[in-house]
Amino acid sequence: MNEIEIFLASKNVRPTAMRILVFRWLAKRKTAVTLTDMEVFFEKSDRTTLYRTIKTFEENGIVHRINDGGGIPKYAICAEGCRYGEHHDLHLHFHCTRCDETSCLTDHQIPQVNLPKGYLVEDMNLVVNGLCDSCNVD
Amino acid sequence: MNEIEIFLASKNVRPTAMRILVFRWLAKRKTAVTLTDMEVFFEKSDRTTLYRTIKTFEENGIVHRINDGGGIPKYAICAEGCRYGEHHDLHLHFHCTRCDETSCLTDHQIPQVNLPKGYLVEDMNLVVNGLCDSCNVD
DNA sequence: CGATTAATGCACTTCCATTGCATCCAAAGT
DNA sequence: ACTTTGGATGCAATGGAAGTGCATTAATCG
Ligand SMILES: [Mn+2]
Ligand SMILES: [Mn+2]
Ligand SMILES: [Zn+2]
Ligand SMILES: [Zn+2]
Numbered sequence: 368m369n370e371i372e373i374f375l376a377s378k379n380v381r382p383t384a385m386r387i388l389v390f391r392w393l394a395k396r397k398t399a400v401t402l403t404d405m406e407v408f409f410e411k412s413d414r415t416t417l418y419r420t421i422k423t424f425e426e427n428g429i430v431h432r433i434n435d436g437g438g439i440p441k442y443a444i445c446a447e448g449c450r451y452g453e454h455h456d457l458h459l460h461f462h463c464t465r466c467d468e469t470s471c472l473t474d475h476q477i478p479q480v481n482l483p484k485g486y487l488v489e490d491m492n493l494v495v496n497g498l499c500d501s502c503n504v505d
Numbered sequence: 506m507n508e509i510e511i512f513l514a515s516k517n518v519r520p521t522a523m524r525i526l527v528f529r530w531l532a533k534r535k536t537a538v539t540l541t542d543m544e545v546f547f548e549k550s551d552r553t554t555l556y557r558t559i560k561t562f563e564e565n566g567i568v569h570r571i572n573d574g575g576g577i578p579k580y581a582i583c584a585e586g587c588r589y590g591e592h593h594d595l596h597l598h599f600h601c602t603r604c605d606e607t608s609c610l611t612d613h614q615i616p617q618v619n620l621p622k623g624y625l626v627e628d629m630n631l632v633v634n635g636l637c638d639s640c641n642v643d
Numbered sequence: 644c645g646a647t648t649a650a651t652g653c654a655c656t657t658c659c660a661t662t663g664c665a666t667c668c669a670a671a672g673t
Numbered sequence: 674a675c676t677t678t679g680g681a682t683g684c685a686a687t688g689g690a691a692g693t694g695c696a697t698t699a700a701t702c703g
Contacts, residue, residue, distance in 0.1 A: 478616035485638030493631045500623030
């Protein structure tokens with residue numbers, strides 16, 4: 368077993384050929400991907416398989432879902448420490464309004480927030496919209 | 506003209522009967538609404554009309570769209586100062602994972618964030634998931 | 644190898660958003 | 674008051690993406 372297979376197995380995800388390909392591809396991306404992105408790249412594979420692959424990945428703490436406001440979910444590989452049903456990706460997400468790419472700024476944590484009395488926080492999601500460094504060239 | 510008509514007109518939105526009804530209803534809501542919510546309440550009206558009504562409201566700074574992660578957009582009345590294509594609702598949004606209601610916490614601004622060099626901020630959106638005060642009763 | 648269980652592929656369904664077009668209405672001009 | 678006219682509305686159709694059922698294929702285990 369190679370490194371990816373070992374990793375997937377450690378997440379209780381059976382390392383099938385398709386899953387290995389998808390994971391390797393995801394790991395190389397610098398920005399989050401949509402299901403359609405996957406569909407375009409893996410044109411030989413069925414959309415349903417990709418759908419269930421990314422769902423399995425999400426459920427097992429391998430990727431996290433990002434909602435950048437565009438309505439279509441995007442996915443990116445998790446940082447370490449994410450587990451089944453328990454994600455720890457409290458970092459900021461940047462969505463570029465020009466190139467429509469969404470990226471994880473894993474070095475930028477979501478600031479602490481105060482809430483009114485009685486509210487209990489489970490999770491947070493901060494999306495910053497603007498121009499990414501590539502697009503912000505004047 | 507009553508107060509609502511004057512307000513709509515001030516936003517360059519013609520105060521039709523339907524728009525007045527919708528605005529009045531929205532103003533009474535404590536939580537953000539979906540298009541389907543509107544459809545259920547205004548059962549006599551056509552879905553398309555409601556769709557275009559809320560779209561017009563959004564485009565003219567009367568409501569803002571909230572994406573709480575559930576995939577279905579929600580809408581709530583804007584704070585003062587929002588204009589055509591220019592919203593100033595940098596407040597926190599709370600989404601309750603139990604009752605699925607989403608509310609604007611207009612008193613809670615989004616904290617300042619630092620970004621990597623080269624990134625330009627245009628807008629931010631912070632959604633906090635958890636239990637609202639009504640649901641967090643143990 | 645045979646039995647068992649999970650993954651895949653295909654077809655279909657569902658859920659909303661969105662659009663085209665005909666009709667209606669209300670403000671503005673005569 | 675009548676006509677004109679552009680925007681608002683309603684209905685029907687389309688579009689796009691998520692999700693489901695089921696038969697088939699592949700992987701795993703004894
Ligand atoms: Mn991320
Ligand atoms: Mn709000
Ligand atoms: Zn960009
Ligand atoms: Zn609640």
